[in-house]
Amino acid sequence: MRAIVVRKFGATPEVADMPMPEPGPGTVRVQLAAAGVNPFDQRMATGFLNDTLPHDFPMILGVDGAGAIDSLGSGVHRFAVGDRVVGKFRTPPAGHGSFAEYAVVPEDATLVPIPAGVPTAAAAALPTAGGTAQDLVDATGIRPGQTVLIVGATGGVGSFLVQLANIAGAHVIATARGAGADRMTRLGAAETVDYTAGPIGDQLAARYPDGIDILFDLVSPPTALTTLTALVRGGGTVYSTIGSADEDVLRARDIKGGNLESTARAPELARLLQRVADGDLVVPIDATVPLAEGPAVIGASGARGKTVLTI
Ligand SMILES: NC(=O)c1ccc[n+]([C@@H]2O[C@H](COP(=O)([O-])OP(=O)(O)OC[C@H]3O[C@@H](n4cnc5c(N)ncnc54)[C@H](OP(=O)(O)O)[C@@H]3O)[C@@H](O)[C@H]2O)c1
Incomplete structure (x- = not known):
């Protein structure tokens, strides 16, 4: 074969x-x-x-x-x-x-x-990218109306995560550049931010003076993640899928989350497939x-x- x-x-x-x-x-x-x-x-x-x-x-x-x-x-x-x-x-x-x-x-x-x-x-x-997005949403317990920033949103995990966070009722802010912005909006992002147009933190700090609730970061190395974490209010949540989070630093700022390793198995995959079959997930x-x-x-x-x- x-x-x-x-x-x-x-x-x-x-x-x-x-x-x-x-x-x-x-x-x-x-x-x-x-x-x-x-x-x-x-x-x-x-x-x-x-x-x-x-x-x-x-x-x-x-x-x-x-x-x-x-x-x-x-x-x-x-x-x-x-x-x-x-x-x-x-x-x-x-x-x-x-x-x-x-x-x-x-x-x-x-x-x-x-x-x-x-x-x-x-x-x-679906299995790896969808399962990881599902794990992030499940681990966080998003409440309707919370602001969620997704960094690296245009790739595999992010394209599912934008949709699942939107379904959970979040106000989703997705990073995207060029034509990627329209695609993120169609998948459910309320706002997009072009990470090539200047630091994301600078672009969002003025829009969210009280901070955002949740940061899902799929791409940033540790230093960049620390900078972005400043956007998250105390009591909020930060997850990295690439091991960039320092959980002691997060706890010192009263932030939940850390480094997520996906554990999605058959039950999560079956849930995702059902959402696709129902027309809720693209x-x-x-x-x-x-x-x-x-x-x-x-x-x-x-x-x-x-x-x-x-x-
Ligand atoms: N921990 C786990 O269990 C787990 C599970 C699944 C995936 N992962 C990891 O999570 C990461 C994302 O996975 P994926 O499947 O979504 O990868 P992917 O499909 O390659 O997507 C990554 C996306 O990030 C964008 N990007 C790159 N640099 C960026 C930046 N500085 N700011 C904003 N966006 C940026 C890329 O597009 P442009 O470069 O064009 O902007 C691309 O669309 C990978 O490193 C993967 O290994 C971990």
Whole structure:
């Protein structure tokens, strides 16, 4: 089968012929039709989990994937051959991911049926980015009318987060540049701020003299996050998805939150899929790219929503 692999940490991803995986007890094999691309994929390729997980090489990349179950291992009872499913293909050892024609996962992994009416490619875009956005909203407990600034809003996580914060009743301020601003407004942002037009803090301090309630920051390194945190009033919340928050500093200012590591699994994914099926959540696919061209988009910057590989 064809798959996108790296042959060692730091190598350039390439399309390769790999052996067909066989499902063992308690696992299912999925014939993948689409796979969502995330910044995490590039980080896996460079070995950032080398100290945490065993890795198999050539390492098949990709976490998010969707398709149809094509074979069952013994003892599987939750799924049947032909079920359309979406999930996270990151069961250890690492290296058996979703950028492939087939992948095997335990039936109790993050794997859920795709509701009728939700396209397979849309489902494939959801697990990591949508799940992280859902985790941020759940961890914060947004109340209607609260002001929420989302920094890095135009990418995968942000494009879901703008919508979910808006659904929760927040007044959403999204960073965007150029044409990205209109897209953020259509997804539910009440205001946009162009981070290339000057420091965000300077642009918002005058508009919000009493401070904003919540900062979700998806891109800023620690120093920039500290600067932005000055916008948040005491009693507010700050979350970073890239480990930039100093929780002692936040507590000293009576600010909740910290560094969020997504723990979204099947229940959160099922909730997101239902929102999509109900028409409440748009899946912001910017580009669909054939698997053969996938190596060029892994680790690309300047995301406008999600990139999905078609397999
Ligand atoms: N902790 C976790 O569990 C977890 C889970 C998921 C993701 N993450 C991390 O969260 C980050 C965001 O993920 P993602 O999937 O949304 O990434 P993404 O799709 O690449 O989106 C990042 C977005 O930020 C924008 N951006 C870059 N620099 C910016 C700046 N200085 N100010 C405002 N916007 C800026 C980019 O567009 P422009 O450059 O064109 O502005 C892009 O639209 C990644 O680092 C990812 O690894 C962490």
